[in-house]
Amino acid sequence: MGRAPCCEKMGLKKGPWSHDEDQILISYIQQHGHPNWRALPKHAGLLRCGKSCRLRWTNYLRPDIKRGNFSREEEDTIIHLHEMLGNRWSVIATNLPGRTDNEIKNVWHTYLKKRLESHETTSHAPKRHSTKSKRASSDKNSEESIVSQCHAQPQLNSHDEEQLVYVQPSCSESSSETETTTNSFDVAKHEEIKHETFLDDSFWSETLSGEGDDIMESNPTTNISSVEFSSSPLKVIENEDIRNPYTDCHMGSIDLWYDIFTRIEELPELPEF
DNA sequence: AATCCGCACAACCGCAGGAGT
DNA sequence: AACTCCTGCGGTTGTGCGGAT
Numbered sequence: 001m002g003r004a005p006c007c008e009k010m011g012l013k014k015g016p017w018s019h020d021e022d023q024i025l026i027s028y029i030q031q032h033g034h035p036n037w038r039a040l041p042k043h044a045g046l047l048r049c050g051k052s053c054r055l056r057w058t059n060y061l062r063p064d065i066k067r068g069n070f071s072r073e074e075e076d077t078i079i080h081l082h083e084m085l086g087n088r089w090s091v092i093a094t095n096l097p098g099r100t101d102n103e104i105k106n107v108w109h110t111y112l113k114k115r116l117e118s119h120e121t122t123s124h125a126p127k128r129h130s131t132k133s134k135r136a137s138s139d140k141n142s143e144e145s146i147v148s149q150c151h152a153q154p155q156l157n158s159h160d161e162e163q164l165v166y167v168q169p170s171c172s173e174s175s176s177e178t179e180t181t182t183n184s185f186d187v188a189k190h191e192e193i194k195h196e197t198f199l200d201d202s203f204w205s206e207t208l209s210g211e212g213d214d215i216m217e218s219n220p221t222t223n224i225s226s227v228e229f230s231s232s233p234l235k236v237i238e239n240e241d242i243r244n245p246y247t248d249c250h251m252g253s254i255d256l257w258y259d260i261f262t263r264i265e266e267l268p269e270l271p272e273f
Numbered sequence: 274a275a276t277c278c279g280c281a282c283a284a285c286c287g288c289a290g291g292a293g294t
Numbered sequence: 295a296a297c298t299c300c301t302g303c304g305g306t307t308g309t310g311c312g313g314a315t
Contacts, residue, residue: 016283016309038300054301055284090303101303106282109305 013047017056021046025053026061059102066098070107078104078112 017025028044034057037050046053059065070078074096081092089101089108096104 014285036300050300051286051302052284058302059283087304102283105304110281 011047012049012052014052017060021048022056022061025057029057029061055102059100064098065100070099074099075107075112075115078108079116082108082112 013021024044024046028040028046032043034040034054037054040046040050041048041053044053048056077096078092081095085091087105089105093099093101093104
């Protein structure tokens with residue numbers, strides 16, 4: 001496979017994004033979407049490579065990013081899924097609405113891994129995320145104000161973890177209500193779990209990439225917030241009252257998970273995807 | 274008060290793989 | 295089939311902050 005030539009570094013800015021750059025990126029994506037990341041910075045007038053723009057958008061500026069501390073349920077979900085999937089952060093992220101793979105990866109490396117290593121599985125977690133934003137109080141105030149400009153929906157609150165659904169895209173750029181709601185979680189059937197998990201991976205990535213861009217391209221002037229939140233999976237879940245299996249039974253389901261893991265290991269061969 | 278150290282997290286880098294030609 | 299382009303992913307690094315010494 002050919003590898004994309006790295007963006008010509010001549011004259012391209014690196015490092016932390018400035019307020020102005022964020023504004024430019026947000027406003028451009030709101031107006032035009034992001035059908036082509038590579039061409040985006042040029043068209044938007046940003047001295048950044050497309051990769052950097054995409055990363056900034058997906059990891060920080062995207063409207064549906066859920067900021068704030070990870071709940072205990074989210075942490076447990078990460079741990080469970082990491083046991084099952086390994087370092088497939090993007091797949092794990094699809095099960096944590098509003099969380100990015102980068103964020104989950106960071107949390108894992110800086111905190112959860114150590115928590116597991118020290119076998120500290122009981123309630124009190126070590127000091128962490130008391131202020132998720134050590135920097136948030138200073139230079140991120142400005143950044144969050146930027147982000148909030150495209151957050152048409154209020155920040156998620158502590159009840160959000162009750163709305164977690166096993167199979168769910170992290171990105172609300174598009175989602176299908178029926179698809180989301182029909183992906184119910186049947187933990188009793190490990191094959192279905194595997195199927196849904198891996199199906200979810202490709203399914204959502206395809207769905208998201210396709211529909212999101214379609215929306216944007218077909219409605220270039222559509223306000224991104226209205227588009228995204230009109231089909232917000234969180235809203236769907238809220239309406240449908242689908243519960244997260246981890247939330248419902250997560251601490252009581254250790255045996256269940258153990259059973260799942262052991263049964264998976266009994267399988268002669270895992271299908272490759 | 275100054276320095277050191279660890280933590281948290283944003284951002285970068287290289288690679289893999291799908292899509293298009 | 296072979297090639298290029300583009301996107302997404304996972305690993306890693308850089309930087310700023312707060313607490314400890």
